[in-house]
Amino acid sequence: MAEPRLERIATALADGTPVDWQIEESSASTEELPLLQQLKLVAGIAAAARGPAPGDAWGSLRLIAPLGSGAFADVFRAHDPRLQRDVALKLLRDSDDASQVVGEGRMLAKLRHRGVVTVHGADRIGGRTGIWMELIDGRTLEELLRERGPFDPKTAALVGAELAAALAAVHDAGLVHRDVKAQNAMREPGGRVVLMDFGVGRPLREAAARPAGTPLYMAPELLAGAPATPRSDLYSLGVLLFHLVTGEYPIRASSLDEVKQAHARGVRRSLREVRPGLPESFVRVVECALEADPQRRFASAGELEQALLQSVRSAPGRTAWWPWIAALLFAVALRLPRPHVDPPSPAPMPIATPAASVSPIAPSASPTARAGRPKADPFIAPLGGASPGGGFSATPAPDVAYSIDARLDAAELRVRPSAAVHLYVFSLDDRDRPALVFPARGRLSDNPLAPAVETRVPVWGRRLVAVATLPRLGEFEAAVARQRVPVADLTTVPVQDAALERLAVALGFAPAATGRLLAAARPLSPHVEMLRGVWIRRLDASTR
Amino acid sequence: MSDDALSSLELLARARDGDRASLEALCARYLPRLRRWAHGRLPSFARGPLATDDLVQDALVRTLAQLRDFEPRHEAALQAYLREALRNRIRDELRRAGRRPAASALDSRQPDAGPSPLEQTIGRQALERYEAALARLGEDDRAAIVAKLELQGTYQELAQSLGKPSADAARMAVSRALVRLAEEMARG
Numbered sequence: 126m127a128e129p130r131l132e133r134i135a136t137a138l139a140d141g142t143p144v145d146w147q148i149e150e151s152s153a154s155t156e157e158l159p160l161l162q163q164l165k166l167v168a169g170i171a172a173a174a175r176g177p178a179p180g181d182a183w184g185s186l187r188l189i190a191p192l193g194s195g196a197f198a199d200v201f202r203a204h205d206p207r208l209q210r211d212v213a214l215k216l217l218r219d220s221d222d223a224s225q226v227v228g229e230g231r232m233l234a235k236l237r238h239r240g241v242v243t244v245h246g247a248d249r250i251g252g253r254t255g256i257w258m259e260l261i262d263g264r265t266l267e268e269l270l271r272e273r274g275p276f277d278p279k280t281a282a283l284v285g286a287e288l289a290a291a292l293a294a295v296h297d298a299g300l301v302h303r304d305v306k307a308q309n310a311m312r313e314p315g316g317r318v319v320l321m322d323f324g325v326g327r328p329l330r331e332a333a334a335r336p337a338g339t340p341l342y343m344a345p346e347l348l349a350g351a352p353a354t355p356r357s358d359l360y361s362l363g364v365l366l367f368h369l370v371t372g373e374y375p376i377r378a379s380s381l382d383e384v385k386q387a388h389a390r391g392v393r394r395s396l397r398e399v400r401p402g403l404p405e406s407f408v409r410v411v412e413c414a415l416e417a418d419p420q421r422r423f424a425s426a427g428e429l430e431q432a433l434l435q436s437v438r439s440a441p442g443r444t445a446w447w448p449w450i451a452a453l454l455f456a457v458a459l460r461l462p463r464p465h466v467d468p469p470s471p472a473p474m475p476i477a478t479p480a481a482s483v484s485p486i487a488p489s490a491s492p493t494a495r496a497g498r499p500k501a502d503p504f505i506a507p508l509g510g511a512s513p514g515g516g517f518s519a520t521p522a523p524d525v526a527y528s529i530d531a532r533l534d535a536a537e538l539r540v541r542p543s544a545a546v547h548l549y550v551f552s553l554d555d556r557d558r559p560a561l562v563f564p565a566r567g568r569l570s571d572n573p574l575a576p577a578v579e580t581r582v583p584v585w586g587r588r589l590v591a592v593a594t595l596p597r598l599g600e601f602e603a604a605v606a607r608q609r610v611p612v613a614d615l616t617t618v619p620v621q622d623a624a625l626e627r628l629a630v631a632l633g634f635a636p637a638a639t640g641r642l643l644a645a646a647r648p649l650s651p652h653v654e655m656l657r658g659v660w661i662r663r664l665d666a667s668t669r
Numbered sequence: 670m671s672d673d674a675l676s677s678l679e680l681l682a683r684a685r686d687g688d689r690a691s692l693e694a695l696c697a698r699y700l701p702r703l704r705r706w707a708h709g710r711l712p713s714f715a716r717g718p719l720a721t722d723d724l725v726q727d728a729l730v731r732t733l734a735q736l737r738d739f740e741p742r743h744e745a746a747l748q749a750y751l752r753e754a755l756r757n758r759i760r761d762e763l764r765r766a767g768r769r770p771a772a773s774a775l776d777s778r779q780p781d782a783g784p785s786p787l788e789q790t791i792g793r794q795a796l797e798r799y800e801a802a803l804a805r806l807g808e809d810d811r812a813a814i815v816a817k818l819e820l821q822g823t824y825q826e827l828a829q830s831l832g833k834p835s836a837d838a839a840r841m842a843v844s845r846a847l848v849r850l851a852e853e854m855a856r857g
Contacts, residue, residue: 131848131851132844132845132848135843135844135845135847135848135851136840136843136844138818138847139817139818139840139843139844139847140840159855160848160851160852160855161851162855163850163851163852163854163855164847164848164851166791166795166798166799166854167799167818167847167850167851167854169791169795170787170791170796170799170818170819171818171819173709173787173791174705174706174709174818174819174820174821175821176705
């Protein structure tokens with residue numbers, strides 16, 4: 126009787142439990158074998174219908190949870206026991222070009238750049254082609270745009286510059302991305318912008334005439350059948366920039382044919398008309414990237430990056446740059462000598478009596494606790510003598526008031542000091558490594574903040590630490606300036622150990638305290654604080 | 670009684686009497702699993718989320734609205750019937766797509782015609798053999814296989830929709846139906 130074995134296998138097949146077909150076939154009778162082979166085919170249908178699911182294994186990776194599902198792939202959070210970390214695993218549904226996808230994935234795995242998602246590997250296992258990569262905890266630019274509305278031009282320029290730097294690395298590796306769009310760029314809470322989804326990336330020399338990409342982002346020459354090139358990626362980046370500051374696209378169309386027709390007629394919307402009032406320098410960069418003739422676009426991603434940075438440097442006054450962060454997350458006002466609080470919108474600013482004033486951070490390592498520090502210390506000297514409580518105090522002491530809204534990780538400080546104050550804001554990553562988010566790279570001259578004027582300070586990051594001092598932390602700034610910083614780190618500057626030590630020393634702490642100096646900062650309290658000596662406060666998400 | 674508490678056959682009867690809410694309730698009940706099913710059957714050009722949803726919903730609404738002569742013995746038979754109607758609709762769409770460029774949502778990828786994922790996995794001929802064998806099976810066997818293997822129902826659901834006394838009984842029914850399917854496929 127063949128039925129018992131076949132029924133057992135059929136049951137396993139229906140249950141979705143594994144069947145060792147090799148063993149079953151090797152022990153099957155001649156009657157059973159042809160039926161077994163048919164059941165094996167049916168097993169393929171059942172597996173395809175079931176799809177990958179949490180708990181399944183793919184090679185050495187164990188699927189943990191679905192992250193998303195697109196037209197071409199399912200993406201899972203998966204655990205990689207060899208790397209001892211969770212990764213994002215993209216399992217493709219199609220398999221006709223498996224070898225090409227695996228090849229691309231392996232090329233991408235050789236690419237290391239802060240602005241490009243790190244691909245760990247690619248393979249075809251059990252009939253499914255997959256690419257596993259760094260797990261990014263962030264939001265796509267499209268999500269941010271939908272939630273917050275159009276970006277201000279400076280933020281868009283800085284984001285665009287980071288993406289251009291990432292594209293430069295991609296192009297240097299001999300690849301084209303071919304699907305640059307707001308949905309394929311993510312921003313981490315710390316401010317890092319990451320170019321994602323190389324699903325259609327392929328070697329330059331093999332870039333086929335077959336069009337691929339997203340029509341509204343596609344360069345006109347691609348729609349006319351030309352192969353993808355680095356300059357077609359730059360066009361897409363131009364569309365992305367246009368989209369970020371307007372929420373719209375350069376071409377208005379509702380079908381692929383309409384997109385093609387618009388390009389054929391040379392009809393494109395002007396950024397100046399869609400959003401009047403943008404800085405001319407920024408508009409020129411976007412318009413150049415969107416040139417229909419590839420030869421009239423920027424020659425390289427690096428050139429586009431530099432043009433975007435230049436547009437930021439040549440922009441008008443800084444206060445005018447930040448209206449998009451009007452949904453204020455928190456505001457800090459530094460004032461002398463008594464608090465006079467202007468409630469920032471939208472949240473009311475809590476005010477406490479002077480009795481609620483608090484002492485400086487890290488009392489165990491306060492500057493005075495370190496005997497022998499000369500009063501000529503560049504930090505201490507301008508602050509005057511020791512306070513009665515043993516700490517150092519500005520005379521008179523500034524008060525600090527603030528309000529916090531926890532919705533976003535892009536924030537704006539509003540600072541209105543009555544004396545010139547130097548402000549340094551750091552974003553901490555998961556390992557407490559700080560990056561300087563204010564002053565931004567190349568913008569040290571933004572300090573000191575002008576007295577009696579409200580200055581809006583944009584900052585990015587979920588775990589923020591603010592340091593306010595009256596003197597400039599010159600040695601720290603010099604150490605930061607000496608750092609060899611990756612070109613992609615445009616809005617934030619990772620603070621390396623040497624600079625961090627200078628920071629600790631400048632603030633009156635032992636160099637050894639560097640590692641904990643910022644991470645151990647006390648959180649901002651909801652009360653008015655007296656600014657005595659060094660003022661360091663954590664502004665992380667947990668306090669929002 | 671709420672629509673949720675009604676069986677699909679009861680909803681179908683009400684929908685035939687012109688009850689729009691029952692028709693919508695039926696669609697809501699079958700749309701998710703048929704959408705998932707269709708995803709594997711569509712080549713990539715038609716597989717954007719919008720394209721799949723539109724096609725499945727349209728096919729489902731039309732089929733249910735025009736269901737006059739079919740009297741399913743149980744819910745699983747209705748489900749298998751809807752799956753077959755959707756398969757026919759996809760086949761029609763593919764024929765039509767072969768005669769004209771496919772439309773695509775502008776915020777999704779460019780059309781890229783080719784075999785469906787399922788055809789890629791097991792091969793077109795094998796899939797045709799499977800479909801032909803499935804069509805030759807009895808109604809209950811076909812309904813059991815479609816409900817369990819293709820639409821990923823649970824045995825408990827299957828017991829209810831097939832009119833079986835227990836989940837174990839439904840499981841046995843599926844296993845036996847699969848063996849009969851293998852025999853049909855082997856016959857070619």
